[in-house]
Amino acid sequence: MSSAKSGLTADKPPLAKAPTGIQGLDEVTGGGLPKGRPTLVCGGPGCGKTLLAIEFLVRGATEYDEPGVLMAFEETAEDLARNVRSLGFDLEDLVERNKLAIDYVHVERSEIEETGEYDLEGLFVRLGHAIDTIGARRVVLDTIEVLFGGLSNAGLLRSEIRRLFRWLKDKGVTAIITGERGQGTLSRHGLEEYVSDCVILLDHRVTEQVSTRRLRIVKYRGSTHGANEFPFLIDENGLSVVPITSAGMEHSVSNERVATGVAGLDEMLGGKGFFRGSSVLVSGAAGAGKTSIAAQFASAACERGERCLLFSFEESQNQLVRNLRSIGLDLERWIKKDLLRIHAVRPTHYGLEMHLAQIHRLVVAFRPQAVVVDPISNFISAGTQSDAGSMLVRLIDFLKSQAITGLFTNLTHSDANLEQTDVGISSIIDAWLLLRDIERDGERRGAVYVLKSRGMPHSKRVRGFRLTDHGIELTPEAFSTEAGRT
Amino acid sequence: MNDQAMNDQESQPNAADELWELRLYVAGQTAKSLAAFANLKTVCEEHLAGKYNIEVVDLLVNPQLARGDQIVAIPTLVRKLPEPMRKIIGDLSNTERVLVGLQLRPKKTSQA
Numbered sequence: 356m357s358s359a360k361s362g363l364t365a366d367k368p369p370l371a372k373a374p375t376g377i378q379g380l381d382e383v384t385g386g387g388l389p390k391g392r393p394t395l396v397c398g399g400p401g402c403g404k405t406l407l408a409i410e411f412l413v414r415g416a417t418e419y420d421e422p423g424v425l426m427a428f429e430e431t432a433e434d435l436a437r438n439v440r441s442l443g444f445d446l447e448d449l450v451e452r453n454k455l456a457i458d459y460v461h462v463e464r465s466e467i468e469e470t471g472e473y474d475l476e477g478l479f480v481r482l483g484h485a486i487d488t489i490g491a492r493r494v495v496l497d498t499i500e501v502l503f504g505g506l507s508n509a510g511l512l513r514s515e516i517r518r519l520f521r522w523l524k525d526k527g528v529t530a531i532i533t534g535e536r537g538q539g540t541l542s543r544h545g546l547e548e549y550v551s552d553c554v555i556l557l558d559h560r561v562t563e564q565v566s567t568r569r570l571r572i573v574k575y576r577g578s579t580h581g582a583n584e585f586p587f588l589i590d591e592n593g594l595s596v597v598p599i600t601s602a603g604m605e606h607s608v609s610n611e612r613v614a615t616g617v618a619g620l621d622e623m624l625g626g627k628g629f630f631r632g633s634s635v636l637v638s639g640a641a642g643a644g645k646t647s648i649a650a651q652f653a654s655a656a657c658e659r660g661e662r663c664l665l666f667s668f669e670e671s672q673n674q675l676v677r678n679l680r681s682i683g684l685d686l687e688r689w690i691k692k693d694l695l696r697i698h699a700v701r702p703t704h705y706g707l708e709m710h711l712a713q714i715h716r717l718v719v720a721f722r723p724q725a726v727v728v729d730p731i732s733n734f735i736s737a738g739t740q741s742d743a744g745s746m747l748v749r750l751i752d753f754l755k756s757q758a759i760t761g762l763f764t765n766l767t768h769s770d771a772n773l774e775q776t777d778v779g780i781s782s783i784i785d786a787w788l789l790l791r792d793i794e795r796d797g798e799r800r801g802a803v804y805v806l807k808s809r810g811m812p813h814s815k816r817v818r819g820f821r822l823t824d825h826g827i828e829l830t831p832e833a834f835s836t837e838a839g840r841t
Numbered sequence: 842m843n844d845q846a847m848n849d850q851e852s853q854p855n856a857a858d859e860l861w862e863l864r865l866y867v868a869g870q871t872a873k874s875l876a877a878f879a880n881l882k883t884v885c886e887e888h889l890a891g892k893y894n895i896e897v898v899d900l901l902v903n904p905q906l907a908r909g910d911q912i913v914a915i916p917t918l919v920r921k922l923p924e925p926m927r928k929i930i931g932d933l934s935n936t937e938r939v940l941v942g943l944q945l946r947p948k949k950t951s952q953a
Binding site for chain 2: 458460461462466467468469470471472473474475476477478479480481483484502505506
């Protein structure tokens with residue numbers, strides 16, 4: 356049976372792909388766009404399709420030695436160059452070095468009279484000339500549907516555009532054709548009917564004043580692709596797609612253990628701490644010491660010479676550094692050595708997907724061995740509860756796939772069930788520490804216990820938890836008067 | 842200009858004494874291109890005799906010239922002079938529309 360199966364796959368060689376060079380896009384497409392074929396990128400106004408197309412050309416020219424031609428129907432070369440300068444793309448320089456050719460095609464209906472038969476050979480000549488002049492391997496047509504506004508013979512335009520796509524294929528150039536999303540169709544004039552290999556849909560939604568950009572691969576012939584929507588970012592480095600799905604169960608696991616930074620905690624966790632690459636949840640009420648545990652963990656990672664990325668959603672970097680100094684923790688030295696990076700941002704600043712994209716981008720750039728998110732409960736304020744849950748699952752899967760140990764704090768309300776996480780991620784968490792206050796004899800004492808820790812023997816005891824000026828201290832029992840009980 | 846053939850009342854005032862500079866863009870000797878040239882010649886002889894100049898640009902020979910006049914469709918006739926620039930696309934088989942396009946005749950549609 357297996358031989359029959361392999362025989363079947365041998366018949367169909369895998370489709371050759373041209374890497375776009377756009378962060379994340381090549382991962383979600385399994386290597387890039389269909390090589391030597393046109394791809395349709397569509398979406399509403401302002402969805403980022405022109406930017407995606409231009410970055411495809413810029414990356415091609417600068418990273419893959421594939422010069423490109425941009426045929427612009429909507430904006431002049433000057434406008435385009437100005438618009439993408441903020442993304443760090445210097446189109447003029449590429450044009451000067453013959454890595455890029457821009458041809459602005461302008462058709463003004465009011466100055467054109469139509470009489471008798473015609474075709475779009477002029478367009479073919481211009482494109483062909485531009486391709487041949489710089490030896491282009493990539494072509495972008497942005498947005499060819501504008502022609503429908505300039506010329507009246509829609510039937511002829513359709514057949515000519517169809518001929519153009521075939522011609523591009525014969526030329527062997529990898530092309531992106533952009534299209535404006537129509538009513539109930541992917542593009543206004545149904546270009547998706549002519550582009551049979553790959554169709555990508557971009558979307559820009561604003562929900563509760565928070566904007567989110569998403570990308571979906573609608574069609575990719577001869578290639579597996581996720582039907583998921585992937586969030587993407589546009590910032591000063593161009594576009595980046597977050598190639599994260601919740602299907603990542605194939606990551607390798609490590610037997611290596613990493614210290615928690617608190618001697619007593621290591622002891623509770625089989626004497627050695629967390630598994631490397633595992634996900635740890637620390638929950639507790641306000642003021643219970645979650646951030647302190649998180650910071651100890653971060654500091655311990657830096658002490659081992661590892662890099663740690665800390666996302667702080669409640670405190671600024673300065674505030675965090677100052678406050679932790681009070682328990683004898685000097686984070687500043689790690690920041691100075693660039694082993695610790697603190698990224699402080701308000702959770703409501705942007706949507707969940709954007710947070711995920713941000714985290715992804717920073718992780719990819721910094722390559723940390725440990726990531727701390729303090730606290731994840733704040734994500735709920737940036738989206739609905741189910742959104743937050745699925746985002747955290749994706750985040751955890753992503754960190755696991757990179758063998759990064761992740762520690763997340765979670766604020767629980769004192770009256771709520773402590774063992775119930777708000778966002779329902781407990782099932783994908785490997786180790787779960789609970790901090791709580793115990794009241795007895797008119798005194799409040801901190802206590803900590805390990806609710807679960809997969810794959811290792813761990814203490815079931817509730818131990819005392821104290822913040823001192825030289826760090827976190829665990830006492831054998833929450834109340835020393837109870838000594839002797841187990 | 843010693844031409845006195847312009848007795849046509851309908852001609853635009855700016856057409857009176859000027860030299861008409863026309864450029865016909867083609868891509869190879871196709872049937873459409875040949876038809877366009879023949880049709881254009883007829884119209885010019887009839888309405889602009891002695892004061893027109895036709896330049897044929899074959900884009901297969903000079904592809905770089907397509908950009909300057911924003912040529913997309915083939916054939917395209919460009920009236921360079923008199924200004925403003927006008928473009929007529931197609932094989933120019935409909936003489937009426939060619940005349941309207943060249944502004945040698947006002948658009949019918951405006952009046953009933």
